[in-house]
Amino acid sequence: MQISAERTTPMPRRYRRERFWNTPNAITMGRIAACPFLLLLPFYAGPSGSLIMGIAFLAVSLTDLLDGYLARRDGLVTSLGKLLDPLADKILMMTAMVVLVAMGRIPFWGVSLVLLILAREMAVTGLRAMASSEGVVLQASPLGKWKTGFQIAALSCLLVHYSFLYLPMHPIGMFLLVIATALTLWSGYDYFAAYLGGRELGDDGNAESEGKRD
Numbered sequence: 001m002q003i004s005a006e007r008t009t010p011m012p013r014r015y016r017r018e019r020f021w022n023t024p025n026a027i028t029m030g031r032i033a034a035c036p037f038l039l040l041l042p043f044y045a046g047p048s049g050s051l052i053m054g055i056a057f058l059a060v061s062l063t064d065l066l067d068g069y070l071a072r073r074d075g076l077v078t079s080l081g082k083l084l085d086p087l088a089d090k091i092l093m094m095t096a097m098v099v100l101v102a103m104g105r106i107p108f109w110g111v112s113l114v115l116l117i118l119a120r121e122m123a124v125t126g127l128r129a130m131a132s133s134e135g136v137v138l139q140a141s142p143l144g145k146w147k148t149g150f151q152i153a154a155l156s157c158l159l160v161h162y163s164f165l166y167l168p169m170h171p172i173g174m175f176l177l178v179i180a181t182a183l184t185l186w187s188g189y190d191y192f193a194a195y196l197g198g199r200e201l202g203d204d205g206n207a208e209s210e211g212k213r214d
Contacts (some may be wrong), residue, residue, distance in 0.1 A: 025081050027063050028156045031088040034060045035095040042103055047201035054160035054169075057096060061152045064089055089148065090121050096155045105158050110174060111180040117151070120188040131195050143190060147183035154180050 034056075041053050067085065073075045097114045100106045106114060157173030 008178060022071075022076045022078070023074075024067040024076050025078065025084065027067035027070070028081065028084050028088050031060055031092055032084075035091055038095050038099050041099055041159065045103065045161075050159060050161045051164060054158075058152065058156040059153045059158050061089075061092060061156075064148075086125075090125070090193075093151055093155065094121070096120060096159065100155070100158050105161055105170065106174075106177075110177060113177055116181055117184050120184050124188050124191050127191055127195055143183060143187040147180055147187050150176055150180035150183055 008184050038057070041049070044050075044053070060106075061188070064072055064085070071081060071174070097106070103116055127200060154176035157169045160169040160173075163169060
């Protein structure tokens with residue numbers, strides 16, 4: 001896996017008004033608006049309510065693929081959209097994790113996994129903001145897509161909780177959560193390695209640098 005850290009030369013800014021309310025951004029805002037509905041799960045915690053909540057969570061999470069595709073296809077990529085898209089994903093995931101911990105569907109030993117995931121997300125968000133202020137662009141890693149996919153799968157299973165199609169959803173969800181945590185920490189390490197490597201090479205006068213992993 002590879003993340004590159006590229007140091008850019010500041011360019012004169014050309015201010016132009018971007019249209020916020022387009023289809024991709026509306027879909028992104030819809031993900032954020034859906035988060036409070038997860039708080040209803042404790043009131044509908046039976047098999048039927050849990051199944052509906054799990055399927056709904058999966059469907060809402062997958063809209064991330066849709067808004068990204070529409071933004072690229074129609075040329076509707078905006079600066080605010082770039083900010084809100086990963087933010088919406090993090091808010092959705094964090095809300096689901098908090099609800100699952102509060103309901104006891106993530107056991108005590110699994111709370112440490114949740115804390116590691118939340119700490120990584122906040123650390124990487126802060127790192128990217130700091131790197132941006134220094135003119136360093138940390139490009140996304142394919143590993144990040146894998147960790148997001150496993151997070152979605154794990155949380156969907158844990159929300160369903162009860163057996164479905166003869167599959168024990170809760171044990172499957174916890175197993176996937178362990179894998180998601182490992183991928184989350186691995187991708188977080190890649191970001192920090194790329195940033196530190198890029199900063200060291202930048203101090204030596206090179207225009208760009210790459211953090212590589214075999």
